[in-house]
Amino acid sequence: MSQTIQGSVFSIPVRVVGRFYSLPVSGATVLTFLPDSTNQTVETGPEGNATLAQLPPGSYNLRVTVPYGVRSIVKTSVLGPVNISIPVFSIAELLTVIMPPIAVAIAVVLLALKREHARRVAMPTTPPYPIAIPVAFCGACGKPLSPAEFFCTTCGTPRSRSTQPSPTPQLPASSSAPPPPPQ
Structure with missing residues (x-):
């Protein structure tokens, strides 16, 4: 005797984007742990899109690994068809957030070194007046x-x-x- 159980499953589109500028992140790996202790892994394309196929309703932890970026874990619930957007720190985000302060610090140090060099060059090598020994x-x-x-x-x-x-x-x-x- 066979029994048929009907259930709903959904294909969920996932979009991985940068946290600050919402630029698409290609090559990100999205790992989903399914209720039956298996997992499903997809990789985003050039537009940052991927599709998690045949997910039954439930709560999921999505682990996103970004090339040259910061790994993220997102908890989400799937109760029906839904689009998931996952913000991450990608290399582009990290460079645009971290590099400007570093560039400013380097510029300040270089300017200070240049001014100190100019000050030392302007200093006379001999005293401006003879030192009288009493x-x-x-x-x-x-x-x-x-x-x-x-x-x-x-x-x-x-x-x-x-x-x-x-x-x-x-x-x-x-x-x-x-x-x-x-x-």
């Missing part, structure tokens, strides 16, 4: 001392803080020498 003099004999000399090599006196040689006292012929300082 000359010190011996406090006793007035001999000029180099910056490294802290004692006079002639008389042994420590360097004077003055940058000018100490004047040699000239006594007038008619006066006597001043008295020595008190001790």
Whole structure:
């Protein structure tokens, strides 16, 4: 004895499009898990279209794999004939979303490097004015001392803080020498 069970099945058109610009994504694979634990796989054509054949009514998880894109899983219910549009991140979407900020960042870095290079080229290689090394003099004999000399090599006196040689006292012929300082 044979029994005939009548049921409805539907062919469901699927369109895979980019998430931002809704451009068709060709070469995407749509995998559908059927209620009897089998699956059905279709691939989208140049216009992003594919058809899932003979689906009985029910809830389905559609796994969409996009070439050079991001895999997506979409849950949908099929209760009758319906068109399914699945938005995904395709390579075109990723490039148009990711590339402009990267290009701007690169342009900003290049501009900063160019300005820094121009600034360094404009800097003089020698100081604009000579750097004067203060000359010190011996406090006793007035001999000029180099910056490294802290004692006079002639008389042994420590360097004077003055940058000018100490004047040699000239006594007038008619006066006597001043008295020595008190001790």
